[in-house]
Amino acid sequence: MNTSHEHDHAEHKHGAHRHKHDAAAFVRTVADACERRGLRLTPLRLRVLEMVAASDKPVKAYDLLDQLKDERAGAAPPTVYRALDFLLENSFIHKLESINAYVSCHHPEEAHQVPFLICDVCAGAIEICDERVAALLAGQAQEHGFKPRAQTLEVHGVCANCAK
Template identity: 80%
Template structure:
């Protein structure tokens, strides 16, 4: 479950390409004068290479194999940098991270999360985020962030 649904109005289809994503983030960092340290880069590479959302402690376990001094604070600082600059998304309901398909633009997107295989699909439909924001403002609510996560069963798991 790594690609979104077929192209529809306001949506984009994605293929999982870790190398391209990492190159795009490096380019954005260079253009914005952001410091992509070796640790931040490695955390991004690990997230991008994973075909499913990954938890912080799983990232830490992988880093410990490469870096003896890897500790939770170092991983969380790297994750904070990547989140703050919209290079990754945090899936709040499962406390895990996925790479962002559009690292050059800040955006809010809903995710479809499979409760069986833990796969997640980023739905790139600006209309969904706009609708939620508009509805919030109509109720006198000033939104600061959106997290929309829809849980269910993906097509692959549904066929099993």
């Protein structure tokens, strides 16, 4: 029987690994990155970041808005979307276009391109951190003279837990 550590090591060896997400540590990392880059992490941006980080699955903007309305009178869609746009533009979160939801980034200190495995049953998403995938896509784009601006590869299927 594999221990969790052996399982993580085996996945890492093959270039894909899961992260155990610590929401508080993630928020601290983003706050530090904002300070270093001279970015303004307003209380609202921070709150939206905390809500995305606390979610164990990709979260939709209207779910964030519902949570904010409970905390702040007058919270409106533009409020949430402006905060999400700031977090996206600075690579602190990712948007999964196919399910129109947001997920925190496992490496918020650096801009990077990553694929996600999205479960069609439970709506969970796994960020695959494998530089070979990004390098392959960048190399193919370069061969075709294509200059990519953004890329999120989304692979849909069924996760191991749901397949049981």
